Amino acid sequence: MAPVPIRTVGIIGTGVIGASWAALFLAKGLKVIVTDPAPGAEVKLRKYLQSHCSEVPNSHVSPEACLENLTFVNELDALLGKVDLIQENGPERLDFKRKLFAHLDENTPEHVLIASSSSGLPSSEFVTDCKKNPARILIGHPFNPPHLVPLVEVVPHPATGSEYVDAACQFYKSLDKEPVLVKQETPGFIANRLQAAVCAEAYSLISRGVVSAEDLDKTMTSGLGLRWALTGPIMTNTLGGGANFSHFMDHLGPALQGWLGDMEKHKFDFSPQQVDSVKDKVNDWVSQLDLKEIEANRDEALGKFVEDQQH
Ligand SMILES: NC(=O)c1ccc[n+]([C@@H]2O[C@H](COP(=O)([O-])OP(=O)(O)OC[C@H]3O[C@@H](n4cnc5c(N)ncnc54)[C@H](O)[C@@H]3O)[C@@H](O)[C@H]2O)c1
Ligand SMILES: *[C@@H]1O[C@H](CO)[C@@H](O)[C@H](O)[C@H]1NC(C)=O
Ligand SMILES: *[C@@H]1O[C@H](CO)[C@@H](O)[C@H](O)[C@H]1NC(C)=O
Numbered sequence: 027m028a029p030v031p032i033r034t035v036g037i038i039g040t041g042v043i044g045a046s047w048a049a050l051f052l053a054k055g056l057k058v059i060v061t062d063p064a065p066g067a068e069v070k071l072r073k074y075l076q077s078h079c080s081e082v083p084n085s086h087v088s089p090e091a092c093l094e095n096l097t098f099v100n101e102l103d104a105l106l107g108k109v110d111l112i113q114e115n116g117p118e119r120l121d122f123k124r125k126l127f128a129h130l131d132e133n134t135p136e137h138v139l140i141a142s143s144s145s146g147l148p149s150s151e152f153v154t155d156c157k158k159n160p161a162r163i164l165i166g167h168p169f170n171p172p173h174l175v176p177l178v179e180v181v182p183h184p185a186t187g188s189e190y191v192d193a194a195c196q197f198y199k200s201l202d203k204e205p206v207l208v209k210q211e212t213p214g215f216i217a218n219r220l221q222a223a224v225c226a227e228a229y230s231l232i233s234r235g236v237v238s239a240e241d242l243d244k245t246m247t248s249g250l251g252l253r254w255a256l257t258g259p260i261m262t263n264t265l266g267g268g269a270n271f272s273h274f275m276d277h278l279g280p281a282l283q284g285w286l287g288d289m290e291k292h293k294f295d296f297s298p299q300q301v302d303s304v305k306d307k308v309n310d311w312v313s314q315l316d317l318k319e320i321e322a323n324r325d326e327a328l329g330k331f332v333e334d335q336q337h
Contacts, residue, residue: 039116040071048075049082057097143172162190
């Protein structure tokens with residue numbers, strides 16, 4: 027059955043990720059119905075939205091009007107017949123998601139798209155008890171915080187229908203998100219695998235004393251990462267090869283291979299000694315800093331940068 031235009035979104039779970047999705051959906055003019063059984067969840071969400079709606083890049087709605095289309099329901103079943111898409115953000119536990127998705131599948135009309143924000147569990151593992159239409163279930167994995175960072179990794183399971191994959195990508199694009207299709211279920215999807223590769227080498231360099239934690243971060247924020255925000259690693263290689271990726275590979279490939287060989291020799295092994303060493307070095311640095319302020323400054327700059335990129 028073909029998916030329909032998405033005007034009303036259901037959000038399950040309003041923790042870190044669900045609340046941020048709510049800010050985005052509301053700021054883009056959608057109706058949002060949310061549920062979360064935690065005591066005080068509604069008050070906490072409203073407070074969050076009051077201070078974060080205004081940060082959404084290219085918002086369609088004034089911050090004062092942002093909560094107008096928000097409905098909080100105490101029972102999950104109260105939203106199931108009323109939404110065109112569900113974005114699920116409950117706890118990251120297989121038993122929880124398996125039971126929840128069987129219930130969602132059973133109790134929502136067949137065309138309703140159901141996306142899970144899960145960062146680790148592949149949906150093939152939690153659609154096992156869905157009998158009605160598991161083809162409309164997929165992962166829509168955001169990067170924190172979803173109301174600021176455009177990336178969403180769309181990860182179908184082997185039985186997800188391509189029409190639902192297309193509908194999910196179109197929906198996220200309509201909100202100025204940047205969906206990336208992950209064609210095979212792979213632990214960590216794409217972004218977290220890349221992050222793991224870079225971080226493992228960072229931990230190794232810091233624990234070996236090759237560079238301080240502060241300077242490691244500076245290498246990224248003043249060089250590598252700054253450029254990567256504009257041209258990704260592959261385009262950066264292509265430009266570095268004089269607008270010729272083959273040239274880059276032929277001329278710098280062997281050097282890269284040599285560095286990788288050395289990295290393999292000094293691989294961070296997550297042994298207690300190595301972990302303690304990197305913890306000590308990082309904590310010595312960050313314990314002197316005002317982390318709340320750093321986060322707020324980052325998010326403000328991030329919102330402005332994204333808004334600028336989208337113009
Ligand atoms: N935190 C991140 O950086 C991040 C990034 C991307 C994706 N995710 C994914 O998003 C999902 C949520 O993560 P989070 O960090 O927001 O966790 P969280 O613990 O902050 O929020 C989970 C929320 O789910 C609620 N909940 C529990 N049982 C529920 C139920 N039966 N129905 C509805 N809500 C229920 C909890 O009360 C809580 O508010 C996870 O699958 C996680 O993997 C997290
Ligand atoms: C609320 O939703 C309605 C119906 O989709 C829409 O027309 C209206 O613009 C929305 N209002 C706000 C403030 O987003
Ligand atoms: C790109 O580089 C490759 C390998 O160095 C070379 O063979 C090829 O001619 C180059 N292509 C262009 C368009 O310059």
